[in-house]
Amino acid sequence: MPTQTIIETQNVFKTYRLGSEVINALSGVDIKIKKGEFVSIVGKSGSGKSTLMHLIGLLDTPTSGSILLNDKDVSRLNQNELSFQRNRSIGFVFQSFNLLQRTSSLDNIILPLKYSQVPKSEWESRALKMLEIVGLSDRKNNKPNELSGGQKQRVAIARALINDPDLILADEPTGNLDSKTGTEIIELFRKLNKSGKTIVIVTHDEELAEVANRKIILKDGKISKTL
Amino acid sequence: MRFFEIATSSITALGANKVRTFLTMLGVIIGVSAVILLISIGRGIQNYITDQFDALGSNLLFVSPGKVSFGRDPGNSFSRNKLEEKHIKLIQTHATDIVEQITPMVNVSETVKYKTKYYNAAVTGINEEGKYLFDYSIDEGAFFTRADVRSGSRVAILGKSVKDELFPNQSPIGQSIKISGDSYVVIGTSKEKGSDFDEQVVVPYTSAINSFELKNISRIVVKVKADKDLNSATKLIEKALLRDLEDDDFTVLSQADILATIQNILQMLTIGLGAIAGISLLVGGIGIMNIMLVSVTERTREIGLRKALGATPFDVALQFLIESVLLSVTGGSIGIMIGWLASFAGRAYIRTEVPWWSVAIAFSFAAFVGIIFGTYPAVKASKKDPIEALRYE
Ligand SMILES: Nc1ncnc2c1ncn2[C@@H]1O[C@H](COP(=O)(O)OP(=O)(O)OP(=O)(O)O)[C@@H](O)[C@H]1O
Ligand SMILES: [Mg+2]
Numbered sequence: 001m002p003t004q005t006i007i008e009t010q011n012v013f014k015t016y017r018l019g020s021e022v023i024n025a026l027s028g029v030d031i032k033i034k035k036g037e038f039v040s041i042v043g044k045s046g047s048g049k050s051t052l053m054h055l056i057g058l059l060d061t062p063t064s065g066s067i068l069l070n071d072k073d074v075s076r077l078n079q080n081e082l083s084f085q086r087n088r089s090i091g092f093v094f095q096s097f098n099l100l101q102r103t104s105s106l107d108n109i110i111l112p113l114k115y116s117q118v119p120k121s122e123w124e125s126r127a128l129k130m131l132e133i134v135g136l137s138d139r140k141n142n143k144p145n146e147l148s149g150g151q152k153q154r155v156a157i158a159r160a161l162i163n164d165p166d167l168i169l170a171d172e173p174t175g176n177l178d179s180k181t182g183t184e185i186i187e188l189f190r191k192l193n194k195s196g197k198t199i200v201i202v203t204h205d206e207e208l209a210e211v212a213n214r215k216i217i218l219k220d221g222k223i224s225k226t227l
Numbered sequence: 228m229r230f231f232e233i234a235t236s237s238i239t240a241l242g243a244n245k246v247r248t249f250l251t252m253l254g255v256i257i258g259v260s261a262v263i264l265l266i267s268i269g270r271g272i273q274n275y276i277t278d279q280f281d282a283l284g285s286n287l288l289f290v291s292p293g294k295v296s297f298g299r300d301p302g303n304s305f306s307r308n309k310l311e312e313k314h315i316k317l318i319q320t321h322a323t324d325i326v327e328q329i330t331p332m333v334n335v336s337e338t339v340k341y342k343t344k345y346y347n348a349a350v351t352g353i354n355e356e357g358k359y360l361f362d363y364s365i366d367e368g369a370f371f372t373r374a375d376v377r378s379g380s381r382v383a384i385l386g387k388s389v390k391d392e393l394f395p396n397q398s399p400i401g402q403s404i405k406i407s408g409d410s411y412v413v414i415g416t417s418k419e420k421g422s423d424f425d426e427q428v429v430v431p432y433t434s435a436i437n438s439f440e441l442k443n444i445s446r447i448v449v450k451v452k453a454d455k456d457l458n459s460a461t462k463l464i465e466k467a468l469l470r471d472l473e474d475d476d477f478t479v480l481s482q483a484d485i486l487a488t489i490q491n492i493l494q495m496l497t498i499g500l501g502a503i504a505g506i507s508l509l510v511g512g513i514g515i516m517n518i519m520l521v522s523v524t525e526r527t528r529e530i531g532l533r534k535a536l537g538a539t540p541f542d543v544a545l546q547f548l549i550e551s552v553l554l555s556v557t558g559g560s561i562g563i564m565i566g567w568l569a570s571f572a573g574r575a576y577i578r579t580e581v582p583w584w585s586v587a588i589a590f591s592f593a594a595f596v597g598i599i600f601g602t603y604p605a606v607k608a609s610k611k612d613p614i615e616a617l618r619y620e
Contacts (some may be wrong), residue, residue: 083534115539
């Protein structure tokens with residue numbers, strides 16, 4: 001049985017127009033990410049990494065080309081359908097954590113469930129399980145300003161996991177962390193991948209890029225190499 | 228997302244910035260309490276007028292000079308005033324059946340003096356029948372007689388307030404007071420009757436005409452016999468007066484007519500006051516919009532995050548709309564309470580009243596303002612692009 005493809009881009013272009021200037025952020029990108037993979041996307045600043053990430057995260061639609069999520073074309077969905085798909089299939093981890101202030105770890109982790117069909121009675125038990133996975137069971141009532149950077153990122157990862165998404169997308173997840181804490185987060189991603197999670201990470205971090213089983217190198221909006 | 232969950236997020240956001248939340252609500256609080264208070268004061272004035280008329284007794288018909296237009300004291304329009312004493316005879320002769328009592332009346336607002344004390348009283352000239360017609364009860368002394376009226380005696384009956392002010396510790400009977408330069412002897416005081424009656428100094432109308440050098444009487448008041456119909460009595464009096472006067476020289480009005488007209492005017496005044504206060508409520512709404520727009524900008528990242536995690540544009544719009552409606556509705560409720568309390572405090576001066584419809588209107592208007600002025604910021608929030616919103620600065 002061939003491994004299932006989670007996400008696939010087919011000849012994807014993304015063009016920005018700033019007045020008369022045309023910026024080709026992506027020009028003809030084809031990637032395929034299979035279930036259980038751990039892929040890193042690297043490249044120089046401005047090479048189009050984040051743009052690609054936004055497209056496979058369904059935060060944006062391509063100028064041309066197609067994006068297939070679980071073999072279904074999602075590149076022409078409307079805002080509501082995209083929201084629904086993001087909620088169900090994608091878990092985001094950001095460089096700057098993006099936790100809600102004045103909100104406990106537990107409630108931050110629950111946030112995606114509030115926009116899902118999951119019954120309320122399951123919310124807390126699910127969130128507690130996620131906290132356990134990221135090793136923060138003893139911090140469930142702490143608010144972001146009471147957590148270290150590494151702990152914040154663990155909460156964010158727990159939040160990304162809670163809807164059991166098909167794909168975890170992380171853009172520079174170690175960018176705001178010191179190297180020791182960064183290594184711990186990398187270790188966590190590796191552990192998650194071992195347990196079957198599909199993970200795509202955009203990074204400058206050599207160490208993190210090496211941990212991935214596949215490295216996609218972008219240059220000027222095109223794939224220059226896959227390792 | 229369930230409505231309840233969205234509402235919880237809205238409440239959390241409002242609670243996170245209590246001072247701002249309160250200041251934003253303040254506009255609505257002031258607007259709503261002003262609406263409630265002003266309408267209740269308008270109501271108080273209406274009640275005051277009604278009380279005034281009740282104190283007057285019923286079955287009264289008023290003959291005023293000219294074709295009546297309210298807002299102008301008929302007694303002052305001398306050019307048009309053709310009412311004289313002889314018209315009383317005319318009514319007595321040709322409408323005998325319906326007249327219980329009849330009196331001419333002159334009213335002058337005048338400072339009354341006793342030694343060094345002053346009182347700005349309503350000097351009222353009537354005849355001896357006026358005592359029964361207006362139902363005066365004498366406290367001390369006696370009312371003036373038919374002979375006093377005939378001869379134009381300078382005698383006076385003091386209303387309760389006038390007596391208390393000029394003669395706090397002594398009996399005024401037999402004392403001499405000055406009205407418009409003439410000396411009048413106090414021969415009686417009337418019991419407390421409420422409203423303007425207590426401010427009166429009642430004198431024979433003949434004396435008043437003399438002292439104030441009047442040419443005419445201000446009006447004629449007729450008390451119609453209890454078993455007679457007021458409408459046919461009005462017709463009869465009109466017929467009698469037409470023997471000597473033209474149709475537009477006079478107007479016969481019943482107390483109910485006058486009351487209805489005044490109440491009409493006051494009702495409009497009340498609504499006008501409420502509407503003016505409504506403008507401040509509108510300003511409160513603009514304040515809400517202003518703050519909501521600031522809030523949308525400040526919370527760009529939160530909006531982007533929620534969208535990335537699966538919030539639809541509608542979910543985001545609803546969250547912000549609920550915030551502005553909560554602001555306006557909570558402000559509205561506090562405003563109703565404050566307006567009601569202020570109206571209650573005002574009862575020391577005037578019989579204010581908070582009609583249920585003013586509460587309903589103020590509350591729905593506040594909610595409406597919240598929806599109207601909350602929609603634009605909410606739509607703006609819902610249109611935020613999550614990528615823009617999450618871009619790391
Ligand atoms: N909204 C936009 N409008 C115009 N140009 C844009 C927009 N977003 C991205 N770009 C341009 O597209 C190109 C790719 O940007 P992108 O953010 O994907 O780069 P990146 O590889 O993530 O860079 P970095 O490593 O610095 O994050 C850049 O030239 C950028 O200026
Ligand atoms: Mg980037």
